[in-house]
Every structure is written in C-alpha cells, then in structure tokens.
Amino acid sequence: SQTIHQWPATLVQPVGSPLSLECTVEGTSNPNLYWYRQAAGRGLQLLFYSVGIGQISSEVPQNLSASRPQDRQFILSSKKLLLSDSGFYLCAWNTGVGYTFGSGTRLTVV
Amino acid sequence: GQSLEQPSEVTAVEGAIVQINCTYQTSGFYGLSWYQQHDGGAPTFLSYNGLDGLEETGRFSSFLSRSDSYGYLLLQELQMKDSASYFCAVRDGGTYKYIFGTGTRLKVLA
Numbered sequence: 001s002q003t004i005h006q007w008p009a010t011l012v013q014p015v016g017s018p019l020s021l022e023c024t025v026e027g028t029s030n031p032n033l034y035w036y037r038q039a040a041g042r043g044l045q046l047l048f049y050s051v052g053i054g055q056i057s058s059e060v061p062q063n064l065s066a067s068r069p070q071d072r073q074f075i076l077s078s079k080k081l082l083l084s085d086s087g088f089y090l091c092a093w094n095t096g097v098g099y100t101f102g103s104g105t106r107l108t109v110v
Numbered sequence: 111g112q113s114l115e116q117p118s119e120v121t122a123v124e125g126a127i128v129q130i131n132c133t134y135q136t137s138g139f140y141g142l143s144w145y146q147q148h149d150g151g152a153p154t155f156l157s158y159n160g161l162d163g164l165e166e167t168g169r170f171s172s173f174l175s176r177s178d179s180y181g182y183l184l185l186q187e188l189q190m191k192d193s194a195s196y197f198c199a200v201r202d203g204g205t206y207k208y209i210f211g212t213g214t215r216l217k218v219l220a
Contacts, residue, residue, distance in 0.1 A: 032206050044153070044197065044210040051206055059207070090152055097158035098143035098199065099208065104152040 002027035006091045006102030013109055019064075019078040021105050023091030026072065032094035033074040035066055037087045044090070050074055081109045112136050112202050114211035121217045122188055130183045130214045132198035140201035142174050142181045143208070148194045156183070156196075185216070193218045 006023045013019060025031050035047040046059045048066035056066050063082060067075045074091060086109045092099040114134045122128040132142065141160040145153040157165055159174035159181060171184040185192055198211040 034208075043212045046207055046209075049207055057207075094206065094208075095155070097141065097160070098145070098155045099153070100155060101152040 002093075002095075002100070004091060004093050004100055004102045006105060008105055009103060011105055011107045013081050013107065015083055015109055016080045019076070019081055019085070019107070021076040021089055021091075021107075023074045023076075023102055024072055025093050028072070028093070030071060033068065034092040034094070034099070035074065035076045036090045036092060038090065039087050048076070083109050085109050112200070112209045114198055114200060114209060116196075116198060116211040116214045118212065119215045119217070121219065123219045124188055124190060126188050127184065127186050128188060128216065130185075130196050130198075130216065132181045132183075132211055134179050134181075134198070134200050134211075136179075136200050136203060136209075138203040139176060142172070143199050144172055144183045145197045145199065145210075146194050147197065147213075153197060188218050190218050190220065192216060 003026045032051050034049045036044045037047055038044050049057050050068040053068050053071055064078050086107055089105045091102040116132050120128055141158055143158045144156040146156050147153040157167055157172040159165055159172050162174055162176055164171055164173045169186045174181040195213045195215050197213045199208045202209050
C-alpha cells in the first residue's frame with residue numbers, strides 16, 4: 001500500500017536556528033511531492049513542489065528551501081528561522097485525483 | 111489567476127443535511143477534489159469529480175458542474191465527528207499544482 005511519512009510531529013525552534021523537515025513516500029515510484037504551510041485557522045499555502053529527483057519549483061520566495069535527493073524523499077530546510085516561519089507544515093503526494101497528506105509538523109519559532 | 115471561493119462557516123444540527131459550495135476560476139480544468147481537516151490534524155482526501163454530476167461515498171456526496179464552474183460537497187445524516195474544516199481544490203491549469211479554497215468550518219450542534 002502507498003503511505004507517506006512526515007516527521008517530526010512537533011518542533012520548537014529558536015529564531016535563527018536551522019530547520020530540516022523530512023517526508024518519505026512508500027509504495028509508489030516517481031511521485032509528485034509538495035510542501036504546504038498552514039497558519040492557524042487559515043488555508044493551505046503551497047511552498048514547493050517536485051516532479052522528480054533534483055527538480056524543485058518554488059512558489060513563495062522566502063528563507064525556506066526544498067530538496068529532492070531521492071525519488072521518494074522530499075526535504076524542507078531553512079538556514080535561519082524567522083518568527084513568521086511558525087505554522088503547520090504538510091507534505092503531500094499527488095495520487096492523480098488529489099493529495100494524500102502526511103501527518104504534518106507543527107513548528108513554533110520562539 | 112486561479113481562485114476558489116467557499117463560505118467561511120456553516121452550522122447545522124446532528125442528523126441534518128448540509129451543503130458546502132465551491133466556485134472556482136481556473137485556466138483549464140482537471141477536476142475538483144474535497145478534503146476534510148479536523149482541528150490539529152492533517153487534511154484527508156474525501157472525493158474527486160472529474161466530470162459533471164454526482165459522486166457518492168457513503169454519507170458524503172460531491173457534485174460538479176463544469177459549465178457553472180461550481181461544485182458542492184453534501185454531507186448527510188450529520189454526526190458530531192463531522193465538525194471540521196472542508197476544503198475544495200482544483201489543479202492549476204497545465205501545472206502539477208493544486209490550488210485550495212479558503213476552507214469552510216462546519217459546526218455540528220447536538
């Protein structure tokens with residue numbers, strides 16, 4: 001079966017610290033993968049998407065970056081976190097008719 | 111540009127039927143999907159409409175009219191556990207991105 005894993009579930013980081021969130025997919029090959037961010041009580045903002053290894057499309061220019069080092073691995077990073085980076089980060093896989101989301105990472109920058 | 115509109119909030123009583131509307135503007139159309147998100151959780155895929163008409167999955171149904179750029183999610187026999195936010199989403203033209211509506215918060219009252 002096809003599953004998507006995302007970790008960690010919760011993260012509290014100081015301003016200026018680095019960030020690395022990882023997402024992996026199992027049971028499929030060459031998936032289209034996405035990173036979204038959701039502020040409290042708000043909608044879903046697309047940050048990055050990838051259609052293959054090394055292929056990254058950025059939707060929102062900011063201090064975040066993404067990488068796709070392996071077919072089923074998608075990583076969201078930052079060198080220096082800002083307070084405004086706080087939010088709920090979701091990795092998603094395109095199933096062809098919609099998304100399957102990971103369980104999400106709730107990031108609080110303090 | 112691409113945009114989707116949904117009501118911000120809907121309230122109904124247990125056992126009732128509720129309809130959540132979604133109107134969209136896109137360049138090209140590749141289907142409308144619906145997601146449910148409980149507070150603190152990740153969105154989960156509910157349904158997809160690629161063609162006009164009604165799709166039924168248990169207590170939930172989704173309808174699409176491409177000529178009207180309109181769809182809705184119908185929830186029958188409402189239960190308290192249906193209290194959640196509901197998002198519609200469309201694929202963005204010829205890209206691999208999905209654009210989400212602002213979300214509708216459904217409150218089910220006893």
